């Protein structure tokens with residue numbers, strides 16, 4: 038969960054689709070992270086040795102429809118029509134109306150070729166590799182050439198990878214036996230290329246390829262094949278090739294037989310080590326192991342809205358940003374990102390390796406604005422509990438403080454001590470953090486409407502907060518998921534009777 042504030046410029050173009058057939062053909066069970074999309078407005082760059090089934094790009098009589106030949110088999114997209122406005126937007130509109138926000142808006146962006154980050158299973162055989170998502174409800178991987186959701190260079194890099202697998206006799210993973218070489222691949226596109234005009238950067242994005250290799254490390258018997266494959270990708274797709282589409286190649290070593298995609302060991306193999314993107318008006322660095330938004334264009338639009346929700350004035354003039362993250366690998370990316378912040382950003386910025394479900398108050402107190410962006414399952418009950426009971430903290434904060442952040446010397450709890458050791462404090466020009474400050478604004482970013490509704494009802498139930506604004510964004514066209522940005526403001530203190538644990542309440546709601 039991140040706590041952060043961002044400054045944002047340069048609006049991205051919005052796509053609006055007006056013709057919307059009433060037909061809705063959707064599969065019943067929406068799947069996790071979603072792909073989608075269709076006829077691209079600009080030509081797709083040539084793909085390496087791909088045979089295209091002509092029926093995969095029919096002329097489209099229905100605007101905003103998916104038109105994907107893989108729709109029935111691939112689990113990525115769950116909705117074929119009305120990509121610009123999935124039916125869930127009506128559900129969200131009704132919900133927000135019921136909690137007092139009648140002007141919920143929904144922004145769309147790219148409907149096709151929006152996915153800049155994909156994790157794909159590698160199965161089949163070395164002669165006939167299959168790289169794609171699972172068929173719904175199974176572990177059968179489905180080939181998805183010309184996926185309509187992927188950035189075109191992800192599709193091109195997948196085809197190049199298949200060529201390498203065939204040429205070098207790489208064995209795709211056998212899930213039943215737990216044997217062979219290549220298990221998964223993660224493809225992440227960076228569109229950061231300041232030598233190109235801004236209008237050409239997206240289309241010319243290049244791909245960081247992370248190969249999930251079935252060995253403990255780089256000295257295992259099949260490691261030579263891994264290096265050969267990395268070199269093949271670089272030779273055929275690197276900056277000196279005809280079609281420059283590869284940014285870099287990494288290896289992740291994973292031998293576990295569970296369903297977890299990545300192991301803990303990463304190695305940079307070839308190409309640029311640093312991966313930069315520009316979103317929300319700032320350059321940020323991203324490690325292959327870190328969470329990254331798949332739809333960077335739509336995220337940019339969300340950040341523009343978010344910026345407007347953070348009040349300028351006393352609390353923001355001395356911007357204090359506290360980023361809390363459970364994944365310790367993201368520390369380096371954080372440091373690089375902060376190094377590139379423009380000098381006019383006068384701020385105290387810190388990064389903390391911590392689990393916000395433990396001692397959540399220590400992360401909430403001392404900030405005017407709290408931004409939470411939890412995984413799809415929603416906020417951890419203990420953090421929710423702390424936010425929910427915030428009014429009862431007010432009188433404690435006013436009396437001589439016993440807040441967690443003030444008990445620095447006496448602290449004995451190992452996880453807090455570990456978190457402190459792992460923290461980075463950067464550019465503390467202004468030390469504005471008053472550990473007694475309680476947040477006045479809570480900005481909640483959510484990719485799971487169901488869990489958000491539960492958390493929202495709980496936050497509103499004790500009248501510590503009210504919901505002021507809510508926006509929706511089309512982060513996952515072709516699926517039943519949208520991204521929500523909700524702004525809560527803290528109410529003046531109310532009676533503190535009837536304390537009830539959020540954990541218990543969450544179960545009831």
Ligand SMILES: C[S@@+](CC[C@H](N)C(=O)[O-])C[C@H]1O[C@@H](n2cnc3c(N)ncnc32)[C@H](O)[C@@H]1O
Pocket residue numbers: 038039328329330361362363364391392393394410411412413417
């Ligand atoms: C949906 S992502 C959002 C990340 C960030 N806001 C962004 O847009 O790139 C959720 C993040 O929360 C982190 N996370 C999950 N559980 C956490 C916890 N208990 N404490 C701290 N961070 C957590 C994950 O590692 C992940 O980076």
